[in-house]
Amino acid sequence: MLNQFQRFGYDLFYRGLTSSHGGNMSVRMGDRIVITRTGSMLAHLTEIDLIETGLDEDDSNIMLTSSELVVHRAIYQNTSALAIVHVHPPHAVALSMAVKDAIIPIDSEGSYLFRKIPVVQAETTVGSKDVAKLAAETLRDYKIFMLRGHGCFSIGPVLEEAFQWCSSLEESCKMYYLTRTIQAAQIAVSQEVQENLEYRKHTDDYQNW
């Protein structure tokens, strides 16, 4: 298991999805959770950075766990997730502050994988019970969501899948950013093409996915 945490922790940092000491990951094992230590460096995890605690019940190890434990627990208690990744992908965080309810990918890959990524907000954004409630509700029907101004939480049956959603989300948001930048700066954009050249059908329906 350590090997899995190390592999995806390394990738999360070196792909620029989180800062040196930001983000956290966990897996569920029945009524137990293994989660990264508070303040651990995802790119350099060792055995002492993986903390086991209860899914429902506290024990002394909660002194060591990530501050987002409350959110991870709520997600596991309300979904069939077996792995969670939480990071702060910069383009996605920036976009979450510019859109209202959801990020709708405009690139093909993002459109296939997500159709839409809900954006929710809470006043307190770290280790918050409000976020825990929002996360549990949102992830009942989506595999990833953005907490406005903070980061994303994603789920999967294994860490690799939860990692994939974060990675793909950031890529889609970069595409979105680049497209809008090109349009705003009118780089290689002819006068008659000022908006997206749509290649999909049902474009307006993605908002309702």
Added chain:
Amino acid sequence: MHGWTKRLLRVNLSDGSSVIEQIDEEILHKYLGGRGFGAYLIYTTVPPKTDPLSSENILAFCTGVLTGVRVPTGGRSSMSTLSPLTRTIFDANSGSEFGVRLKWAGFDALVIFGKSSHPVWLEISENGAQIHPADDLWGCEIPEVVSRLKFKNSAVVGIGPAGENMVLFASIADENGRSYARGGVGAVMGSKKLKAIVAHGNQKPGIADLETYKFVNYEAGKMVKASPRTSQGLPKFGTSVLVNLMNTYGVLPTQNFQLGEFEHAEKISGERLRDEFLTKRGACWSCPIGCKRNTKTSREEGEGSEYETIYALGSSLYIDDLETIIEANYLCNRLGMDTISCGATIACAMELAQHGRLNTELRFGRSDLLLQTIEDIAYRRGLGDHIAEGSKRLSDRYGMPETSMQVKGLEFPAYDPRGMQGQGLLYATSNRGACHLRGNMLGPELLGTPKLLDRHISNGKAGILIVLQHTNAVIDSIGMCKFVNFAIGDEYFNRLLTAITGIEYEVQDLQLVGERIWNLERIYNLQAGFSRSDDSLPPRFTSEPLKEGGSAGHVVHLDEMLADYYRFRGWTHEGIPTTKKLTALGLEQLVKERNYA
């Protein structure tokens, strides 16, 4: 009518009466239809220790909420009963158009109980049931029965001589061999003297939210086209594409699981089947994948063979004559028998002969005896009469139970669990016995769907298997095919359901339904006398490592996985769902009311 018809047709063959009942909407929401609703009907109607071949057992044909709706693979239905082969709660699933026509006749479910004194066939229409004499059909093979009863806009399923003779792995099938195949469901039909059922009607289900339905269906179709499994592998080769793959991994069961690699695999491969026998592709109703094979040998033509059949009638018997395997498949289809249990029980007989326990010419590799043996089974002649009881009873009779490759009495499908730890856990815990269709770990352990896991590691398999078991229970209950899950995931199922029924479903609602169905089936089996000791594997898999091939040196580490599995499920260490778990699933009251124990 949106999704469900909310009507159930109940037919009593003992007195010839029938009645149309309204189904409580809450029950449909909780179990969705298909396998889930079937489990509810068995739980509430058939006491667990009933003789499966008595008049008290029922045949419950249940359509899913999406059966008969134009969604990718929306043509499947279930048949639930108490299995005479396993004595467990059982559902067999089929892509026969019968389920679609039953739904269009205006019924979510057809429940048949009692026993006729003489052969009959049943006609189902929008007005209900009509019972007709079938003395002239009794003894006929299935294609002949169908050709005599079928007319425009109808679908027919029936039993062959195997069902009439109550072979414990007899199937119920249509003219193309699309079967409610496993568990001896055809024997239950035969015990009731019911030869065939014809369904006709044209009440197509309505759609609550047409615009959303079109959008989600469009997106689902895109994903089916985008997946190499559903757009290339299965359409081009059918399921037999797996023969060479599984052989490379060392999990192609050979010589009754004494080997995991077949030296002649190439001769029975999907590639050879395509090059030398395939005439055209086929598909079930509303299926964009099209994995069915229409084939032709030098003597006959028909439908087949699937990967499971090629294993059971081929590698497991050490037979490399693909033409004979295909013709044996046609014969099983005509006589009405599950090819997996049929082949696996013949393999058991061959191993008994190998050890000198059985005095017969049957030996591994004797393809010349295969067709005659299959006929002898269906007509219960000579040794065929003993084989007709399934491998568990056969091996017990000849004093070598370890030669029977089964769990809870159901013979193994075509994946040696010594090369797939999670698959071993699946077989041991499946509510209907050794089955690959209850949460197939082929995806995560070999194909990389949703993600590739180390197939030889046992740690960490319980959690993902449980999720897959629930997803599969849902797919069986909504009326779709599991192959579509190679391309589309849970988020499509709930959105299609919401659009079609008008009732809001979230992904996690469906996981809960899957868990509810799994636990209800488990409770029924516990009340029937099954226990932790039945969540086991034949000793060959836990103590005899494979000697050669891609999985050489491995055995299944079942005990450690099973402990995890019970804990992850919230069951006691004896495998009993706790009251807390039953309450969370909304089953506590039902279990209290109907506790037969």
